[in-house]
Amino acid sequence: MTRRADIASPSLAGVSLHLGRTSRALTTWQRDALTASDHDRAARYRRSADALRWASRRAVLRRLLAARVGTAPNRLEFGRAPCPRCGRTSHGRPVVVTAPWLHFSVSGSGDHWLIGISSAHVLGVDLERARPVDVDAISRLACSSTEQRVLRLSPGSGLRLWVRKEAALKARGCGLGSGIRTVLEDPTLSVADVNFGPTLLAACAVVAADGSAARVGQTG
Ligand SMILES: CC(C)(COP(=O)(O)OP(=O)(O)OC[C@H]1O[C@@H](n2cnc3c(N)ncnc32)[C@H](O)[C@@H]1OP(=O)(O)O)[C@@H](O)C(=O)NCCC(=O)NCCS
Numbered sequence: 001m002t003r004r005a006d007i008a009s010p011s012l013a014g015v016s017l018h019l020g021r022t023s024r025a026l027t028t029w030q031r032d033a034l035t036a037s038d039h040d041r042a043a044r045y046r047r048s049a050d051a052l053r054w055a056s057r058r059a060v061l062r063r064l065l066a067a068r069v070g071t072a073p074n075r076l077e078f079g080r081a082p083c084p085r086c087g088r089t090s091h092g093r094p095v096v097v098t099a100p101w102l103h104f105s106v107s108g109s110g111d112h113w114l115i116g117i118s119s120a121h122v123l124g125v126d127l128e129r130a131r132p133v134d135v136d137a138i139s140r141l142a143c144s145s146t147e148q149r150v151l152r153l154s155p156g157s158g159l160r161l162w163v164r165k166e167a168a169l170k171a172r173g174c175g176l177g178s179g180i181r182t183v184l185e186d187p188t189l190s191v192a193d194v195n196f197g198p199t200l201l202a203a204c205a206v207v208a209a210d211g212s213a214a215r216v217g218q219t220g
């Protein structure tokens, strides 16, 4: 089962979010939704629990996207957009090759996963289980000087900040690496926290169509 949350923040209108949990085993529809290459990729995980997590999330992703496109889940073809940093397509943002107007982003943490879908915006999502983190390392390696000051006053917000940054970097399509310190100052990105209760932290970032200033909002 998935739990759906439409983002209330006006800057993120047109994004739907689906939170779900890995099932104990793949169901028949999930197995059928996957392609041979999906099954191959799942088989490459060393731990069977990780294979199940990835495969069940992938099946749901295929089903959600296929419903929008009007095709069978196992007929969707995924590819990669060019990485905005180096231009290579080996590690850029995942795209649906046959429906380039449809954007999505996926994140997993433990048995939970979050899928964001939009035909209005390129987007990125991140999901993390609430847990203690090394705030000093986040501050030192990933934060601007302003964010470092905020973290000194409020060290408990380290993981929240990290989740926002990872969502923003995924919306940009380059993943972690250079740019992480200042990504939340990018005026072309809008970033919103998404509330799924106290044990999960989530954020969604979109590339604003009008280039308006980035905002951070909270949705219930
Ligand atoms: C993208 C990245 C942040 C995801 O981190 P993660 O720990 O795997 O975390 P999540 O579970 O939240 O996200 C996984 C999803 O990220 C997505 N993803 C991968 N690369 C992405 C990118 N460049 N942009 C946006 N999303 C990306 C995929 O959909 C993946 O799901 P999948 O495994 O089902 O395909 C991380 O893999 C990363 O930074 N990769 C490095 C990219 C790179 O090589 N950069 C060098 C630039 S020159």
Ligand SMILES: [Zn+2]
Residues within 6 Å of the ligand: 083, 084, 085, 086, 087, 088, 091
């Ligand atoms: Zn690159």
